[in-house]
Amino acid sequence: MEKYKDRVYNTCLGLLHQHEDAEDVAQEVFIQVWNSISDFKGESTLTTWIYRIAVNKSLELIRYRNSKKRSAYFHSVTDPKNKPDEVSADDSFMHPGIALEQKEQAEALFKAIDKLAETQKVAFSLHKIEGLSYKQIAEIMETSLAAVEALMYRAKKNLRKLLYEYYKTNM
Amino acid sequence: MNKEDKIREQVQKSMHSLEGIQRAKADDLFYERLIERLHDETEGAPKNVDSSMGFVLAAAAVIILLLVNVFTIREYQQSYGDQTVRQENLNAFAKEYQNQVKIPTIYELNTNK
DSSP: OHHHHHHHHHHHHHHHOOHHHHHHHHHHHHHHHHHHGGGOOSSSOHHHHHHHHHHHHHHHHHHHHHHHHHHHHHHHHHOTTOOOOSOSOOTTOOOTTSOGGGHHHHHHHHHHHHTSOHHHHHHHHHHHTSOOOHHHHHHHTTSOHHHHHHHHHHHHHHHHHHHHHHHHHHO | OOHHHHHHHHHHHHHTTTTTOOOOOOOTTHHHHHHHHHHHHHHHSOOOOOHHHHHHHHHHHHHHHHHHHHHHHHHHHHHHHHHHHHHHHHHHHHHHHHHHSOOOOHHHHHHHO
């Protein structure tokens, strides 16, 4: 467990951008690993399997947050007394592994990453934050190497566009 | 450098801001919290019912169902019996009434005139 603890936590943090949620989800990952280790068929490596659980659990929480956000918005529209709940990711998220001199630029990048499509976000985060190769990402996402390359290409293109808009209004 | 160039430079800097990122480390108490949570989950989980106990419960359920069926059939037969008696009484009453009250036919009425 010691071997995977930080990998799982870092993966969850890279996707969730919220420390408490990342720890909660990381714990859920290990509980699932503990409960379903007998179901592990060895078709992939144990590392890939654990990463896959971490990604899926994180995405589940992101989807839950988004649905809460949508319903809060709907309630605020139908009843102005209802204020939306604070369920979104921390706006000023900063990854603890970022060098001090790059924090400002990284903050803008994390905001842009949050706006990416789910699969692009997963591929980009696993590659840039967890440092996994395209091949490993393809195994975790159960897709082809070419698909991951395409996802990364689109992610970078969209991020440039989002950052351009961000700096255009904030400079 | 004009504004457009500055924006493009910032975009490039941001795109490269994750280079050299260090892996985030989980809290020192992560392991203790996980063990506690696992412990809570196993404590809260329903204990497996003994297989022989399960058989006894299933047999008891079957017996109860059979008894309910027998009771329902007996009730039905009893009410059917009562209905037959009631029908017989009605028939007897109708027969008696027919004998006592004779309704004259049209020919009998004509001959009386």
